[in-house]
Amino acid sequence: MQVKADLHVHTIYSRDSLITAKDLVFYAKKRGLTAVAITDHNTVEGALKLAKETDLLIIPGVEVSSRNGHIIALNVQEPMPKGLSAEETVDRIHSAGGLAVACHPFALFKGSLGKHVSDTFDAVETINASAAPFKRSVRKAEEIAAELKLPRVAGTDAHYAPAIGYAYTLVDAQLDVDAVMKAIVAGRCQPFGASVPLRLKLEMYYHYFKEKKVGSKSN
Numbered sequence: 001m002q003v004k005a006d007l008h009v010h011t012i013y014s015r016d017s018l019i020t021a022k023d024l025v026f027y028a029k030k031r032g033l034t035a036v037a038i039t040d041h042n043t044v045e046g047a048l049k050l051a052k053e054t055d056l057l058i059i060p061g062v063e064v065s066s067r068n069g070h071i072i073a074l075n076v077q078e079p080m081p082k083g084l085s086a087e088e089t090v091d092r093i094h095s096a097g098g099l100a101v102a103c104h105p106f107a108l109f110k111g112s113l114g115k116h117v118s119d120t121f122d123a124v125e126t127i128n129a130s131a132a133p134f135k136r137s138v139r140k141a142e143e144i145a146a147e148l149k150l151p152r153v154a155g156t157d158a159h160y161a162p163a164i165g166y167a168y169t170l171v172d173a174q175l176d177v178d179a180v181m182k183a184i185v186a187g188r189c190q191p192f193g194a195s196v197p198l199r200l201k202l203e204m205y206y207h208y209f210k211e212k213k214v215g216s217k218s219n
Contacts, residue, residue, distance in 0.1 A: 003171040003180055005035035005059070006164055008072060008103060008125060008155025013046030014063075016159055018207055021050045023161035028056055031165025034175060037061045037155065039072050039103075043079050059177050063103065064089055069113035072101040072125065072155075075181050086116040099123065099181055101153060106140035107131035110157075119148045123184055127154035127191045129167035134195040151184055154191030160204035167193025 010017035011024060017040070028036050035057035038047035044062045051058035061074045068086040076098035080089060090100040099122040105113045107128060117124065124145040131137040145152045154167040170190050173183035183189060 001172075001174055003035050003057070003173050003175055004033050004168055005037065005057075005171060005180065006031075006033055006155050006158070006168050007037040007059070007061075007074065007101070007153050008039050008063075008128065008157045008167075009036050009164055010040050010063070010157070010159050011038055011046045011050070013043050014040040014159070016041075016208070018159060018204065018211065019161045019164070021046070021053065024050070024164065025054050025056050027161045027164040031168075033165050033168060035059060035180065036164070037072075037074055039063045039074075039155075041065065042082055044076060048077065057175055057177065057180075059180065061098075064093070065111065066113075068116040069105070070103055070111045071113065071121075072103045074099040074101060074184075075177055086113060087118070087120065090118075090120045099184060101125055102141075102144075102150075103155070104128040104131045104137060104141075104157065105144060107137045108133070117144050117148065119150065121148075121150060123151040123153045123189075124148070125155060125191075126152040127167045127193045128157050129155070129163065129193050129196045130157035130159075130201075131195075151187040151189055152191045153184060153189055154193045156193070156196065158196075160200060160207070163196045163200050163204070166196050167191070
């Protein structure tokens with residue numbers, strides 16, 4: 001069996017995301033996804049909540065702000081401490097029973113890890129649909145994954161629901177979180193995807209700033 005998973009999605013539990021639980025499930029199913037990793041910034045609360053409310057397989061995760069760049073923790077039940085080194089953060093993720101993914105390691109303006117990616121990670125996000133410049137970020141992430149002999153995964157880094165599914169990972173596993181995690185570690189996964197269209201990026205910024213403006217007026 002193959003699981004089609006977007007392994008990097010943010011919900012409204014991330015302050016910079018517009019994605020509600022309802023919209024996440026709608027667009028994930030519309031794109032033919034069978035699993036989504038919710039990876040909000042430094043919190044796992046939204047992921048754990050939605051996992052109890054939908055039949056879509058939700059992989060609880062968190063995007064951790066380490067001192068050296070952002071790291072995704074997959075299959076964790078608690079947030080990881082911010083501000084530690086990349087090495088310390090990976091250790092904390094493993095101690096919590098999770099997988100450490102080097103997300104968008106060479107994208108600009110995303111708090112990327114760059115040279116701090118090491119073979120202690122469990123996988124490299126070689127395709128991030130929101131990364132810029134897209135082709136360069138994919139090429140350099142592929143190079144580091146090959147150099148370190150790490151599995152490759154993909155996710156959209158979506159903060160706007162229509163962007164969900166533009167990048168995804170096919171995993172040879174049963175539709176179960178633990179099975180998907182074991183398959184990724186074993187390298188039974190393949191990344192696919194393309195850059196989120198400029199139109200959707202502009203839509204996201206429009207709705208985000210419109211929402212913030214309305215919010216500031218009501219305060």
